[in-house]
Amino acid sequence: MRRTAVLPLIVALGLGLSETRTLAAADAKATASVQDIEWKHLVPPGYDPSQLVRKYYDDVAKLKDDDPRAERLAEALRRAWESAPVVASLDNKTVKLSGFLVSLEGDGKAVSEFLLVPYFGACIHVPPPPSNQIVLVRTRARPYKISHSFERVSVTGRLRTEQARNDLASASYVIEAARVEPHAP
Amino acid sequence: MAILALALRSVLSRRLTASLMVLSIALSVMLLLGVERLRTQTRASFANTISGTDLIVGARTGATALLLHAVFRIGYATTNVSWAAYQEIARHPRVRWTIPLSLGDSHRGFAVLGTTPEYFRHYQYARDRGLRLAAGALFDDVYDAVLGADVARELGYRLHDSIVIAHGAVDADFTQHADKPFRVVGILTKTGTPVDRTVHVTLAGLEAVHLDWQAGMQAPGAAVSADEARRHDLTPRSITAFLVGLDSRTAVFHAQRYVNDYRREPLLAILPGVVLQELWDAIGVAEQALLAVSGLVALVGLSGMVTALLTGLNERRREMAVLRSVGARPRHVLALIVGEAAALAAAGLALGLALLYLGLVAARALIQTRLGLSIEIGLPGLHEWVLLGIVLLASVIAGLWPAIRAYRYSLTDGMTVHV
Numbered sequence: 001m002r003r004t005a006v007l008p009l010i011v012a013l014g015l016g017l018s019e020t021r022t023l024a025a026a027d028a029k030a031t032a033s034v035q036d037i038e039w040k041h042l043v044p045p046g047y048d049p050s051q052l053v054r055k056y057y058d059d060v061a062k063l064k065d066d067d068p069r070a071e072r073l074a075e076a077l078r079r080a081w082e083s084a085p086v087v088a089s090l091d092n093k094t095v096k097l098s099g100f101l102v103s104l105e106g107d108g109k110a111v112s113e114f115l116l117v118p119y120f121g122a123c124i125h126v127p128p129p130p131s132n133q134i135v136l137v138r139t140r141a142r143p144y145k146i147s148h149s150f151e152r153v154s155v156t157g158r159l160r161t162e163q164a165r166n167d168l169a170s171a172s173y174v175i176e177a178a179r180v181e182p183h184a185p
Numbered sequence: 186m187a188i189l190a191l192a193l194r195s196v197l198s199r200r201l202t203a204s205l206m207v208l209s210i211a212l213s214v215m216l217l218l219g220v221e222r223l224r225t226q227t228r229a230s231f232a233n234t235i236s237g238t239d240l241i242v243g244a245r246t247g248a249t250a251l252l253l254h255a256v257f258r259i260g261y262a263t264t265n266v267s268w269a270a271y272q273e274i275a276r277h278p279r280v281r282w283t284i285p286l287s288l289g290d291s292h293r294g295f296a297v298l299g300t301t302p303e304y305f306r307h308y309q310y311a312r313d314r315g316l317r318l319a320a321g322a323l324f325d326d327v328y329d330a331v332l333g334a335d336v337a338r339e340l341g342y343r344l345h346d347s348i349v350i351a352h353g354a355v356d357a358d359f360t361q362h363a364d365k366p367f368r369v370v371g372i373l374t375k376t377g378t379p380v381d382r383t384v385h386v387t388l389a390g391l392e393a394v395h396l397d398w399q400a401g402m403q404a405p406g407a408a409v410s411a412d413e414a415r416r417h418d419l420t421p422r423s424i425t426a427f428l429v430g431l432d433s434r435t436a437v438f439h440a441q442r443y444v445n446d447y448r449r450e451p452l453l454a455i456l457p458g459v460v461l462q463e464l465w466d467a468i469g470v471a472e473q474a475l476l477a478v479s480g481l482v483a484l485v486g487l488s489g490m491v492t493a494l495l496t497g498l499n500e501r502r503r504e505m506a507v508l509r510s511v512g513a514r515p516r517h518v519l520a521l522i523v524g525e526a527a528a529l530a531a532a533g534l535a536l537g538l539a540l541l542y543l544g545l546v547a548a549r550a551l552i553q554t555r556l557g558l559s560i561e562i563g564l565p566g567l568h569e570w571v572l573l574g575i576v577l578l579a580s581v582i583a584g585l586w587p588a589i590r591a592y593r594y595s596l597t598d599g600m601t602v603h604v
Contacts, residue, residue: 102456102458102459103456103458103459103461103462104456105236105237105312105458106458106462107228108225108228108229108230108231108232109228111458111462113458115435115438117438127442128438128439129438131435131436131439134435134438135435136433136434136435146462148462148469149462149463149466162433172435
């Protein structure tokens, strides 16, 4: 009786150990050429949204709130924000990037798909970050066990620039994650 | 073998205390595993109910309230979203698909959901599974209905049956839309989500049954027959909420912002994954407390066992002496007591598991009906084996204390006992 109940425990522990070992090996392989990047590296050099403002009007400061030109400007800015350009040279690079996790899909314990954003509160309180400051992370092979909302994590994996189905929008960043870990500042 | 048989006999001679020990351990183990099981299963079930949807949009309310009502049919909506607002948001360039949801009526305890065929095309659950028909077809006519698997099974409906929906969330025969029955044209396969417990009808059909309803009641003398209703404009004036799929998941914040800033009426867009996670954050403390309490109950069960063993030792000094007289060594006595503790605990674990599964089978239907959540009854997972292992290990360690005392007694007492 005693032995039969202990056995599965030992087997389970053994399985747990061997799993972490193979994962560790995979990690070692992946970290060989990992490029540590920051959020600013995701913005193409020379991209400056304020130029857009200048392109439209020289006298932005004088615009009143209800001026139709202000509304058109806001609309143009919104569009620019939603389809900010990506850095093509980062495509297919293995990178490590840290940010806040915004859960999209999961099973209640672990998330298998999430958005990585540079600052907390990217959700409601302020205008959302431009599209090149949002990275979609897929962790389907190794779902990440989340501890709380908007957790800070470091993601290591292959970065790709993915074209949206819609012509209006520019490409966006996707990381197929090899590893997600709690962020240690 | 002989020692084992002896030990078994010894336990049997104390069967009342022994079985109480087993029972107390069984109950504590059942509680421990039950809490854990319910926690993980409800989470999984909730998380599996909606997938692939980028935003849920409804009239402005609490984020959790919107999620629970639109997806899990728990609670109710305070106001609706106008059809015009829905149309405008659905035309947003980043929006790939939308599913309108109109809730509020019911059929014999099951929710009635007015929607469009888009629902069957785009609604996803359990990562990436779509809805499939077990029999029949999707809507075609105004008065067509597609039933969830449980609705059809529990009410015994077949294709082409006629059903009458009731006004309001509680079915009562005094407020039924009896003049405009719906025809069952399709039955969905089982999904393990609230979809199973939903009667799906067309938005136009829902509009038709409410055509002659004015000021919250069926207007006397203004009755519109089912066929007359077809000639009316059956475009809904409002819907309860709608699900949105975008062309890219990274566009979700911008689309959310667009909805939340919508000027013409106050709307709320939520990311289902985020709101679910916030829900877990909120109830996580309660879950931890429950787990701690059940852990303590397990501890109480074990200390009860140790108490029983310790108090039993004095009575058993003569037994030990007899064992010693036939050649048992003090270490045999030690092994006997520890083995007994472990065996009782193991029996407790087995009984606890049996009770747990009995309880799950019994509670499953109730949880399914009340919450629309499906509880899977699978084998214990790794985490549960670890919990069981911990209880067993703790019982062996706890058994050492009386065992060492028995060992000492048997050394000092030898074969003569002066009790």
